[in-house]
Amino acid sequence: MTTILVVDDEYLIADIIGYALEDEGFMVVKASNGQKGLEVLERERPSLIITDFMMPVMDGLEFATAVRALPSVNHLPIILMSGAQAHIGMEKPELFNAVLAKPFNIDLIIAEVKKLLAAG
Template sequence: MATILIVDDEYLIAQILEFALEDEGYGVVTASNGKKALDVIDRERPDLIITDFMMPTMDGLEFARAVRKRPELQKVPILLMSGAQGSVGRASPDLFAAVFDKPFKLEDITLMVNQLLGRPPGIDRS
């Protein structure tokens, strides 16, 4: 089962994404900021990361740069969610596979995740 790491200091957003992605058949772990997410990465091996931009301790851009410094995570897709800093993410295609402006459509994120990871076995939504 593919594992997705969600990094967001807004608990409700992280929880909504977690429920939606688990419903799609993915394993999900969460962290409330970039620094905590790096600790989670040490324990888990996420196949995809979804991060917010504006967070305490370490913002999404700093977090993505820290992830990309790790050789084993070079190819892990990172999706950025941002309320106001989407242009920063779009200017860094080497860091982010996609950028979603808040408010986003949950269906758009799940579609992108399915495209990047493939639909988990046993999940048929047709």
């Protein structure tokens, strides 16, 4: 089963995305910030990451930069979900494979996940 890591400090958003992806047959693991996301990455080995931008401890930009610096996981597709900071993610194609705006469209997220996994 394909595992997806969702990193978001807003539990409701992480749950909504998680349930939608589980309905599509994915296994979902969650983390509430980038630092915890890195810990989960070591344990779970997901096939794709969805991250928020604004989070405590380690934000989405710092998290993606840290993931890209780790040889074992630097190939993973990363989707950034962001409101006001989406433009920052779009300026960093070396970090993010896709940037989706908040408020998000769950169908768009699922379609992007499937597209990136098929490409990988």
